[in-house]
Each structure stands twice: as C-alpha cells, then as structure tokens.
Ligand SMILES: Nc1nc2c(c(=O)[nH]1)N[C@H]1C(S)=C(S)[C@@H](COP(=O)(O)OP(=O)(O)OC[C@H]3O[C@@H](n4cnc5c(N)ncnc54)[C@H](O)[C@@H]3O)O[C@H]1N2
C-alpha cells in the first residue's frame with residue numbers, strides 16, 4: 562500500500578491540462594481560467610467619493626460660515642471645475658472628487674439652504690475618498706492562470722473589463738457504476754435484493770460542481786465482458802473515466818480487469834487511507850481512469866480526495882490546492898484511528914467540527930450532515946473537544 566500524499570503526487574504528475582476555449586463571461590462560472598488576466602485601467606480611474614454629501618476643502622468646512630454651492634458631481638457626470646475655499650460641490654457616491662476638494666462630508670452633517678450649505682461638527686476624521694488606483698492599477702494581474710472562476714473571481718474578471726474569458730475545456734466524464742445489485746434510484750423498493758445506485762450520483766454531482774460534463778453515466782453488471790465493452794465505450798466518448806465498485810479483491814471485482822484490453826497502465830492501487838483503501842488509478846493512453854470503492858461513504862470521500870484534484874488538474878488548476886487542510890477546532894471528542902491515515906466525516910457546528918455518529922463506509926444517512934473531512938495521521942490517538950485538527954471542506 563502507498564500513502565495518500567504519494568498517491569496524489571503520482572496523480573498530479575500524470576495528468577495534463579485540456580486545451581482552452583473562449584467563453585462569454587456569463588458562462589464561465591466554476592471553470593478554470595487558462596491565462597493570467599491583467600487590468601486594462603486604474604480602478605478607481607480617479608479619486609471618487611465613498612459617500613453622498615459635499616466635496617469641500619477640509620479647512621473651510623470647519624469654519625462657522627456657509628459655503629457657496631457651485632455645482633454637483635455624479636458618477637459618469639463629474640464637475641470639471643475647481644473647488645475654491647468658499648465653495649462646496651454636491652457629490653454622490655462613486656462620483657469623481659473635483660479638483661481642490663480634499664474631503665467629502667456626509668450629507669447627514671450638512672444643512673443646505675438655497676445655494677449655500679453649512680456643516681455641524683462631528684463628521685470625524687474620515688475623508689470618504691477612494692484614491693485613484695487604490696483598488697488596482699492598469700497592467701496589474703487580477704487573476705492567475707489556473708484560478709477557479711468563483712463568483713468572487715468573476716467580479717475580478719469583469720472588473721478587468723473582459724466580456725469573454727479563455728477557460729479550460731470542461732472535462733468530459735464517463736461514469737460507470739458496477740454491481741449486480743444496483744438499480745436506478747426509484748426502483749430498489751420493489752425488489753428485495755436490489756440496492757439503489759447512490760454512489761455514482763454523488764460522484765456525478767461532485768464532478769459537475771468541478772466543471773465536468775457528464776457524457777456517459779451507466780450501471781454495469783458484474784460481468785467481465787460486458788464491463789469491458791462499457792470501458793471501451795467510455796474511453797471513446799470521454800476525456801476521463803470513473804468506475805465505482807468492484808475495486809476490492811473479491812471474485813466479482815472487475816473494475817480494473819475491465820480495462821485490460823484498452824492497454825490501461827495502472828499507476829497506483831491500494832492506498833493506506835480509511836475510507837478508500839481500494840482506490841486505484843491508471844491511464845488509458847492520455848486518459849485518466851479512476852476506480853473508487855463502491856461503499857457510498859468511501860466513494861464520496863475518495864471522489865473528493867482524488868477526483869476533485871484530478872478534474873482541477875485537467876483544467877489547469879492546482880491539484881494539491883484541492884486537498885489543502887486548515888486547523889479547526891473539534892466540537893466533540895474524536896476517536897483514535899488505526900494504522901491507515903483516516904478521513905473522518907464531520908459536520909460544522911458553532912462549537913466546532915463534530916464527527917458524524919456513524920463513520921462506517923457503507924453508512925449513508927449521516928452523509929447529508931457531513932460538510933468537512935478531518936484528516937488524521939496513522940495511529941492518531943483520540944482527541945478531545947476543543948483540540949485543533951486538520952480539516953478540509955467536503
Ligand atoms: N477481503 C477484503 N475485503 C474487502 C477489502 C479488503 O481489503 N479485503 N476492502 C474493503 C473495503 S475497504 C471496501 S471500501 C470495500 C469496497 O469494495 P468494492 O469497491 O469492491 O465495492 P463493492 O464490493 O462493489 O461494494 C461494496 C458495497 O457497496 C455497495 N455499493 C457498490 N456500489 C454502489 C453504488 N454505486 N451505490 C450504492 N452502493 C454501492 C455494494 O452493494 C456493497 O454493499 O471492500 C471491502 N472488502
């Protein structure tokens with residue numbers, strides 16, 4: 562068996578990014594940008610007001626005499642003149658601050674009367690001016706190649722004044738769930754020995770969250786020849802293939818053998834992690850093939866630990882960034898674990914991370930409340946509520 566870090570390093574080394582395409586800004590959500598993105602102008606483009614109020618000279622506002630209102634400045638319609646000592650300019654949030662003025666006084670501190678305005682004390686030290694270029698400068702890099710286009714990254718892309726972005730192609734994913742007992746969800750309750758295929762639907766959801774396009778989603782019976790046909794079909798239509806189940810050592814575990822005729826090179830199998838020992842990974846030509854255990858808890862956790870980095874790498878993202886952990890506080894006691902590195906499913910509560918009550922790989926009911934994985938080294942002792950543990954979002 563190999564360790565998790567070693568397995569991930571092999572996976573990261575062996576995956577190459579897909580080509581990119583130009584896509585309208587409204588269709589890039591969740592995708593990965595293929596090139597650095599530079600700003601095309603300074604933001605703000607000039608000094609602008611942060612408040613609705615009056616642009617004046619600070620030394621004239623404090624004197625107890627009314628100032629002459631000369632004009633107004635609105636976003637997109639600035640006042641081009643100069644603010645003299647005895648003058649004030651009505652100004653609105655986001656409007657250019659006229660020359661001569663060095664403070665904006667909020668209208669709450671102003672009493673305007675006709676074409677004059679005077680100010681009551683108490684407006685405080687803030688100047689309420691955002692300086693030209695204080696957000697970013699022309700030419701500054703706003704997004705780095707490989708960045709994920711989250712809603713917040715899309716603000717930066719739009720601020721960089723781009724209508725379209727160069728993004729990695731969406732990986733076309735083929736998903737094969739193996740197991741004679743599996744039936745589509747909705748049909749299991751009618752057949753006493755049937756199990757709904759739950760795992761592959763979770764994997765599909767995770768893959769779609771990572772920008773993949775599901776081009777094939779099938780269930781295959783535990784029959785080596787039938788599965789070999791599905792393997793060939795999957796490699797025909799997809800950029801990468803995921804198989805659930807049949808990953809272990811039983812007589813009916815065909816997930817790896819089903820790729821024998823495709824010339825798939827096996828790059829690793831059996832990892833010292835819990836759950837997820839049977840995970841395997843190979844390449845059929847340039848196409849990654851990932852095998853996940855059939856147990857739903859294992860399939861979900863290992864999709865998060867292996868498929869998410871794999872799909873990021875295929876889109877030019879950093880696979881290692883996908884599995885970065887951070888220290889978080891335990892909100893309940895955590896049990897000791899055995900010789901395999903262990904990923905406990907946990908829920909986030911105001912007290913901290915609380916391991917879900919059933920950590921068995923086949924358990925499904927508790928998964929709905931699990932939003933984090935607590936990563937524990939081999940032979941980690943029990944840890945008490947309040948301790949810091951390393952965790953990553955599920
Ligand atoms: N002698 C050994 N037995 C097992 C080992 C081992 O090392 N030696 N490893 C165990 C571990 S760990 C796991 S995890 C399981 C997973 O093995 P498989 O990937 O071969 O999974 P299956 O046997 O196909 O199924 C296991 C279990 O999960 C259910 N299942 C399968 N697919 C789905 C699905 N898509 N949706 C819902 N449920 C699914 C299946 O009905 C079985 O109950 O092997 C251990 N055994």
Ligand code: MOO
Pocket residue numbers: 834835836837838839854856859922923
């Ligand atoms: O290691 Mo398996 O994936 O737990 O039950």
